[in-house]
Amino acid sequence: MKEKKFKTIFILVIFSALFSFAYNNFSKNSIPLTIERPEIVFENEAGKKISSDKIKAVKFTKAEKLFNLGVVFIDARDKWDFSDGHIKGSVNIPEYDSDSYEEDIKKLDKSDSYIIYCGGDDCDTSVRLYQKLAKMGFEDLYVYIGGWTEWKNNNMPIDKGTKK
Amino acid sequence: MSRMLHNEYFLLILRLTVASVFIFAGIEKIADPSSFSVSIDNYRLFPDFSINMVAIFLPWLEVFAGILMLFGISVKETALVFNFLLILFIAIVISALARGLNIDCGCFGTAAAQKVGLTKIIENILLLSAGILLQINGSSKLSVKE
Numbered sequence: 001m002k003e004k005k006f007k008t009i010f011i012l013v014i015f016s017a018l019f020s021f022a023y024n025n026f027s028k029n030s031i032p033l034t035i036e037r038p039e040i041v042f043e044n045e046a047g048k049k050i051s052s053d054k055i056k057a058v059k060f061t062k063a064e065k066l067f068n069l070g071v072v073f074i075d076a077r078d079k080w081d082f083s084d085g086h087i088k089g090s091v092n093i094p095e096y097d098s099d100s101y102e103e104d105i106k107k108l109d110k111s112d113s114y115i116i117y118c119g120g121d122d123c124d125t126s127v128r129l130y131q132k133l134a135k136m137g138f139e140d141l142y143v144y145i146g147g148w149t150e151w152k153n154n155n156m157p158i159d160k161g162t163k164k
Numbered sequence: 165m166s167r168m169l170h171n172e173y174f175l176l177i178l179r180l181t182v183a184s185v186f187i188f189a190g191i192e193k194i195a196d197p198s199s200f201s202v203s204i205d206n207y208r209l210f211p212d213f214s215i216n217m218v219a220i221f222l223p224w225l226e227v228f229a230g231i232l233m234l235f236g237i238s239v240k241e242t243a244l245v246f247n248f249l250l251i252l253f254i255a256i257v258i259s260a261l262a263r264g265l266n267i268d269c270g271c272f273g274t275a276a277a278q279k280v281g282l283t284k285i286i287e288n289i290l291l292l293s294a295g296i297l298l299q300i301n302g303s304s305k306l307s308v309k310e
Contacts, residue, residue: 005240005244009245012228012229012232012238012241012242013225013245015228016229017225019228020220020223020224020225021220021221023194023224024197029195029197029198030197031198031216031219031220032216033216033220034212034213034215034216034217035205035212035215035216081266095202119266122208124202
């Protein structure tokens with residue numbers, strides 16, 4: 001009886017595995033078998049050109065400099081985190097948002113510079129948004145790796161509340 | 165109480181509920197595998213090579229096991245599979261909470277953007293309780309074999 005039980009489960013698992021990988025192979029939403037992580041390169045001060053398949057990133061000092069120059073920050077976290085506090089003047093473009101997502105991106109100017117950030121150095125939403133915007137033709141993007149946590153810890157200017 | 169737990173109609177309701185939840189969860193993830201892959205990645209528990217494979221395989225296992233359970237085929241076996249998954253999910257959510265991760269659970273793909281949290285654990289424990297009853301008693305009411 002016990003043996004039969006495990007045989008059934010074994011067949012179910014093997015069948016699901018075969019079917020799922022075959023389906024993924026032919027599906028229009030197919031994903032690669034392993035994930036590929038983009039390489040993140042910190043922009044050096046000399047302004048050396050970084051190839052377009054890599055992610056351009058900035059550290060705190062550079063982010064601060066660009067902030068003071070008036071470069072717009074994009075907050076890739078969800079709207080609740082954004083509402084609790086965000087970098088002053090930043091625009092919220094959360095990953096899974098819904099209705100206003102496309103509209104918000106349309107409001108941005110592709111030839112402007114943007115710095116994208118999320119919670120801190122252990123989140124990837126900023127990198128994914130970077131890739132998405134780069135694909136759409138945005139030319140001058142940066143990821144601010146330290147993100148919200150580092151900005152707040154350095155007592156930099158912040159705002160609270162939702163976007164208007 | 166004991167009689168109720170063995171009542172075939174009660175077990176039928178549990179069976180249909182558990183099966184529907186897993187089928188729904190599976191379909192939502194199949195519809196958008198790349199989002200599910202991101203959700204798995206966010207837990208920061210799995211090695212890079214395994215993430216997409218889990219994202220491809222797990223939803224279909226949920227759907228197929230769910231369909232079998234829905235029709236009352238091998239209920240005890242599919243319940244065992246679900247219970248194993250649920251224990252795994254509970255452990256993963258607890259570990260995410262313990263590490264202070266504020267992430268979407270990915271439980272139902274992007275259909276219901278639920279954050280990991282206590283509610284998720286309670287939800288899974290309720291499903292697990294139903295799963296354990298089904299694993300012990302089975303449920304053959306309104307099954308294809310009946």
